[in-house]
Amino acid sequence: MRNIFDSHAHYEDAIFGEDCWPVLDGLQRQGVSRVLNCCSDMGVVPRVLEIARRYDFVWASVGVHPHWTPETPADYLDGLRRAAQDPKVVAIGEIGLDYFWDDPKDLQMRIFCEQMELARELGLPVIIHDRDAHQDTYQVLERYRLPGVVHRFSGDLDGLRRVLDLGMYVSFGGDITHPQYRDMPLKAIEHTPLERILLETDAPYATPYAQGQRRCDSSMLPEVVEVIADIKKISCQELCDITYQNACRAYHIPE
Ligand SMILES: [Zn+2]
Structure with a gap:
């Protein structure tokens, strides 16, 4: 397989280090x-x-994940605005809500909405994190109606319809290869038009099943491609090509 676009990875993560x-x-x-x-x-x-400046093939987003909102400095919006001036920055993310951990919900909501406003001001798409916070997340998305991606989609089919109605993309990663998590994401893939699907690793986190406990990186995407191509009844290479074009469109990156 070639022409793979990993639409969501964290190579800055301490797990990678140097x-x-x-x-x-x-x-x-x-x-x-x-x-x-x-x-x-x-x-x-x-x-x-x-990282994005060092490699022609790497682009970047800037943003604050809900889990890190308690550590966020008061002037963070100025920092994001400055960073977004870099020509390799093409999105605001990842931003959203995470009710799995115990971080204060009102703080998460404030910082999520402030970054949605920033994305609107800068004319950039958003990358959305939604863990166990589906209804509140969809309400914010419907209030702002910005283009972007809901990553590692984990909602139900009603939630999927709401996200697709907004014109957003949905990305899938290694989760869909794990027998214990598959049912819902597989149904979501079935109901998502091909032109709205992106591939992602969430590296180093969403390791495909056959790789065991290893740290995940973008080279492991073929296992994810095989599952989606099988559901959509197209070849793996066709799926790579289509999702590549989708991601270029979603992030306004030249093909
Ligand atoms: Zn992530």
Whole structure:
């Protein structure tokens, strides 16, 4: 397989450390043509920009993940606005709500909405994190109606319809290869038009099943491609090509 676009990875993550460089150096040889390196808190913004500047095939987003909202400095919006001036920054993310952990919900909601407003001001798409917070997340998405991606989609079919009605993309990763999680994501894939599907690893986190406990990177996407191509009854290469074009469109990246 070639022409793979990993629409959501975290090569700035401490789990990679300095090992991110050899991993990134090898990706194009393994069929990965593009990576969107997604930011998760203010502390890693410089590293995210450094990675995107070093590689022609890597783009970046900037934003604060709901889990990191308690550590967020008061002037964070100025920092994001400044970082977004970099030509490799093509989205605001990942932002959203996470009710799995115990972070204060009102703080998460305030920082989510402030970043939605920033994305609207800057004319950038958003990358949405929604964990166990579906209804509140969809309400915010419906209030702002911004273009973007809901990553590692985990809602039900009604939620999927609401997201698709907004014109947003939905991304799927290694979760769909795990027998214990598959049912709902597989149904969601069935009901998502091909032109709205993106591939992602959420590297180093969403490791495909056959890789066991290993740290995940973008070269592991073929296992995810096989599952989706099978559901959609097209070849793996067709799926790579279509999802590549989808991600370029979603993030306004030249093909
Ligand atoms: Zn992520």
